[in-house]
Amino acid sequence: MQEFFFVLGKNAPLSLSEIISWLNRLKIKYTLNSFSQEILLISTEADLTNNEIMKVLGGTVKFGKIFDRVDLEETEDKFNKIFAVENLKEKYFPSTKKKIHFGISIYNCGGEEKILEKLFGRIKELNLTVKRNLESQGVKAGFLLIKGDKLSSVSVAKNKLLGSEGAEIVLILTNKSIFIGKTIAVQEFAEFSFRDFGRPARDKKSGMIPPKLARIMLNLSQADKNGIILDPFCGSGTIIQEAIMLGYMNLIGSDISEKAIFSAKKNIEWLFNSFRKINKSSYNIRWWVSDVRLLKNKLANNSVDAVVTEPYLGPRLFKKPDKKSIQKILARLEGLYLEAFKNFKHILKPGGKIVIIFPVFTESGKSYFLEIIDDILKLGFTKENFMSFALSQRGTIIYGGSDYFLNREILIFKKGCRG
Numbered sequence: 456m457q458e459f460f461f462v463l464g465k466n467a468p469l470s471l472s473e474i475i476s477w478l479n480r481l482k483i484k485y486t487l488n489s490f491s492q493e494i495l496l497i498s499t500e501a502d503l504t505n506n507e508i509m510k511v512l513g514g515t516v517k518f519g520k521i522f523d524r525v526d527l528e529e530t531e532d533k534f535n536k537i538f539a540v541e542n543l544k545e546k547y548f549p550s551t552k553k554k555i556h557f558g559i560s561i562y563n564c565g566g567e568e569k570i571l572e573k574l575f576g577r578i579k580e581l582n583l584t585v586k587r588n589l590e591s592q593g594v595k596a597g598f599l600l601i602k603g604d605k606l607s608s609v610s611v612a613k614n615k616l617l618g619s620e621g622a623e624i625v626l627i628l629t630n631k632s633i634f635i636g637k638t639i640a641v642q643e644f645a646e647f648s649f650r651d652f653g654r655p656a657r658d659k660k661s662g663m664i665p666p667k668l669a670r671i672m673l674n675l676s677q678a679d680k681n682g683i684i685l686d687p688f689c690g691s692g693t694i695i696q697e698a699i700m701l702g703y704m705n706l707i708g709s710d711i712s713e714k715a716i717f718s719a720k721k722n723i724e725w726l727f728n729s730f731r732k733i734n735k736s737s738y739n740i741r742w743w744v745s746d747v748r749l750l751k752n753k754l755a756n757n758s759v760d761a762v763v764t765e766p767y768l769g770p771r772l773f774k775k776p777d778k779k780s781i782q783k784i785l786a787r788l789e790g791l792y793l794e795a796f797k798n799f800k801h802i803l804k805p806g807g808k809i810v811i812i813f814p815v816f817t818e819s820g821k822s823y824f825l826e827i828i829d830d831i832l833k834l835g836f837t838k839e840n841f842m843s844f845a846l847s848q849r850g851t852i853i854y855g856g857s858d859y860f861l862n863r864e865i866l867i868f869k870k871g872c873r874g
Contacts, residue, residue, distance in 0.1 A: 456498050456499070456500055457498065457499060457500070457501075457502065457503070457520065457521075458488070458496065458497070458498045458520070458521035458634070458636075459496075459497055459498075459499070459503050459518065459519065459520055459521065459636075460494055460495065460496050460497075460517075460518070460519050460520075460521060460562075460625065460627060460634070460636055461474055461494065461495040461497075461515050461517070461518055462493065462494050462515065462516040462517035462518070462519075462562065462608075463490075463492070463493060463494060463495060463514065463515065463516065464514040464515065464516050464642075464667075466514065466852070466854055467491075467492045467493070467844075467845070468841065468843040468844055468845045468846060468852050469514055469671055469843075469852050469854060469865065470495075470512075470514035470515055470671075471490060471495055471842075471843045471844070472675060472841045472842065472843045472852065473512060473513065473514045473515070473671045473674045473675060474495060474512065474514075474515060475487075475842055475843075476674050476675045476676075476677050477511060477512060477674050478497075479677060480674075480677040483499060483501045483503075484499060484500065484501070485497045485498065485499040485501070486498045486499070489564050489565060489629050490564065490844075491562075491563060491564045491565055492845075493562045493563055493564065494562045494563075494564050494627060496521070496564060496627065496629070496634065503518075503520075504520060504639055507640075508640060509640040509641065509642055509643060510643065511674070511701065512642075512670070512671075512674065513647075513666070513667040513668065513669070513670030513671040513674065513697070514667065514671045515642060516608050516641065516642050517608055517611070517623075517625075517638050517640070517641050517642070518638070518639055518640050518641075519623075519625055519636045519637050519638040519639045519640075520636055520637060520639055521627075521634050521635070521636040522546040522547070522635060522636055522637060523537045523542070523546070523634070523635040523636075524632050524633070524634050524635070525537065525632060525633045525635070526631060526632045527570065527631060527632060527633070534633065537635055538581065538584050538585055538588065539588065540588040540589065540591060540592055543585060543588060543589065544589075544592065546637070547622050547624055547637050548589065548594070548622055550619040550620075552594075552619060552620065553593065553594055553595060554594070554595040554596075555589070555594060555595075555596055555597075555620060555621045555622070556596070556597050556598070556599065556614055556615060556616060556620070556621040557582075557585060557596065557597075557598050557599070557616060557621050557622045557623065557624060558582075558598055558599035558601065558606045558610070558611070558614070558616055558621075558622075558623050558624070559578055559581055559582055559585075559598070559623075559624045559625075559626065560601075560604065560605035560606045560623060560624075560625050560626070560638075561574050561575060561578065561604045561605060561625075561626045561627075561628070562605065562625065562626070562627045562628070563627075563628050564627050564628060564629045565628075565629050565630045566628030566629055566630055566633075567628075567630070570628060571628055574626060574628060574633070575604050578601075578604070582598040585598065585624070586598055599614055599616075606623055608641035608642050608644060609644060611623050611638060611641050612641050612644075616638070617638065617639070617640065617641070622637050622638070623637065623638040624636075624637060625637065625638055647666050647667055649729075650666050650696060650697075650700075650726070651663075651665065651666050653725075653729070654691070654696075654722045654725055654726070655721055655722065655725050656691050656717075656718035656719075656721045656722050657691065658690070658691050658714075658715070658718060663690065663691060663693060664690070664693045664694065664765045664812075665693075666693055666696065666697055668854060668863075669693045669694045669696070669697040669763075670697040670700070670701065672694070672763050672810045672812075672865070673694065673697055673698055673701055673703070673763055673810075674701075675808075675810045675865075675867060676761040676763050676808050676810045676867075677808065678703070678760050678761035678763075678808070679760060680701075680702050680703055680704060681704055681705065682703075682705065682760030682761060683705045683706075683707065683758060683759045683760050683761075684698050684703050684705065684706050684707070684759075684760065684761050684762075684763060685706075685707045685709070685750075685754075685759045685761070685762050685763075685764075685802070686706075686707070686708050686709070686762070686763055686764045687709045687710075687745075687747045687750055687762065687764055687766075687795065687798075688709075688710060688747065688764045688765060688766040688767060689708035689709060689710045689715065689716070689719050689764075690710060690715050690718075690719065690765070691715065691718040691719055691722055692708055692718065692719030692720070692722045692723050694708075694763050694764065694765070695708045695719060695723060695740065696722060696723060696726055698763075699723070699726060699733065699738060699740075700726075700730075700733075704737060704738055704739060705738075705739045706738065706739070706740045706741070707740075707741045707742075707743070707754075707759075708740070708741070708742050708743075709742070709743040709744075709745045709747070709750065709753075710744065710745075711744070711745065711746045711747070712744070713744050716742050716743070716744050719742065720742060723740065747766070747791075747794070747795045747798060748791075748794040748795065748797075748798060749798075750798045750799075750802060751797075751798045751801040751802055754801075754802040755802070756801050756802065757802070757803070757804045757805065758802055758804070759799075759802045759803050759804060759807060760803075760804055760807050761803075761807055761808050761809070761810070762799055762803060762807075762808075762809040762810070762811070763809075763810045763811075764809075764810075764811055764812070765811075765812040765863070766791070766792065766795065766811065766812065767788070767791065768788075768812070768814040768861065768863075769784040769785075769787075769788060769814055769861075770784065772860075772861070775818070775860045776816065776818070776860065777818065778818050778819070778823075781816040781818055781823045782823070784814075784816070785814070785816070785823060785824075785825055785826075788814065788825060789825060789826075789827050792813070792825060792827055793827055793830055793831070796809075796830075796831050796834055796836070796868075797834065799870075800834050800835060800836070800870065803870045804870070805870055805871065805872045806869065806870060806872050807869070807870050808839070808867055808868065808869050808870075809836070809867065809868040809869075809870075810865070810866075810867050811865075811866055811867075811868070812854075812863045812864065812865060812866075813825045813851075813863075813864040813866060814861060814862075814863070814864070815847075815853060815861070815862050815863070815864040816860060816861055816862075817857075817859070817860050817861075817862070818860065822847070822848070824849060824864065825864075828849070828866075831868060835870065835871045836868040836869060836870055836871065837868065837869050837871065838850075838866065838867070838868055838869075839867035839868065839869055841867075847864065849864075851864050851865060851866050852864070852865040853865075
């Protein structure tokens with residue numbers, strides 16, 4: 456049995472849910488050992504180091520493997536032995552290179568604050584111990600000085616602490632043990648930024664879903680790569696773009712706006728030109744200018760495997776709306792969303808999933824939701840539960856900030872197997 460860690464993104468509940476969905480889609484058997492707002496620990500017989508995890512996940516910041524464990528009740532001597540040169544060379548620095556860089560990060564996964572503070576206070580000492588032990592074997596070693604308790608994924612990548620050129624040693628404190636591991640890969644931050652800000656058609660006025668969130672939603676769908684994925688509010692094509700990057704071959708982008716479809720096509724053409732390794736001819740992508748309420752007239756019954764979408768979230772707002780304005784916006788959106796689900800009922804295959812964003816407004820400390828879940832359930836859908844923490848009062852995940860008046864609510868629905 457091997458142990459691995461996943462450093463979670465800013466929205467930890469969503470990151471955790473995505474990882475679980477990804478593992479389940481691949482039918483990887485695993486044990487969820489521990490998790491916190493920062494990190495997830497799992498054990499599995501599968502060798503995840505051979506899987507290009509960070510090219511798939513959108514919400515994970517770092518991924519790595521656990522090599523050592525010290526229970527808190529054990530002696531200090533066992534902890535120190537982990538940083539002995541023999542152990543370091545075997546597990547953390549197997550490279551024969553004579554010059555390497557490294558860094559040490561500490562994460563809390565349910566440990567006591569007192570012990571955590573003690574670990575933080577030892578970072579400099581541990582860095583010097585590793586440096587001294589490596590240099591005793593003729594390896595010139597330098598470590599990264601950090602102001603806080605952990606290195607960013609950007610620092611890990613830019614300072615070449617991955618692969619044979621260096622290492623990030625990660626200490627993870629739980630309520631019973633300290634796990635010590637090594638980072639294998641970090642989030643492809645530069646690629647995400649390029650696909651977001653580099654694309655030629657960006658419509659800030661109508662709002663754009665971040666590529667990371669689009670990717671997370673696709674992974675939450677657990678759809679087969681050969682299945683048909685539909686985004687009926689495709690906008691400038693972000694979800695279609697990330698679906699292509701993930702290898703989904705049969706895609707449909709639809710929007711009521713001709714301008715949106717034009718922008719989406721332009722962005723996807725740019726994507727294929729920018730990433731030459733992606734074989735454009737392998738993909739079947741269809742585009743339609745269509746009202747979502749008319750989709751059942753364009754698609755056959757039971758033909759779509761998954762709907763992944765961010766619908767229209769309401770008019771563009773230039774100031775914080777009051778309670779009355781929020782209620783008016785939500786009342787207008789209810790009809791649109793329910794009609795959309797009526798169409799999804801026809802076109803979605805039995806057992807197919809809908810991963811969708813609902814708007815959630817906040818005013819005077821109170822949240823206002825689209826109150827249509829019961830109506831959706833009456834149509835024959837079930838609401839999927841997130842295996843996560845810090846969920847909303849409706850058991851959903853909120854994507855955004857506490858100081859925002861409009862956030863995204865992530866929901867998953869599944870069509871009944873009887874259709």
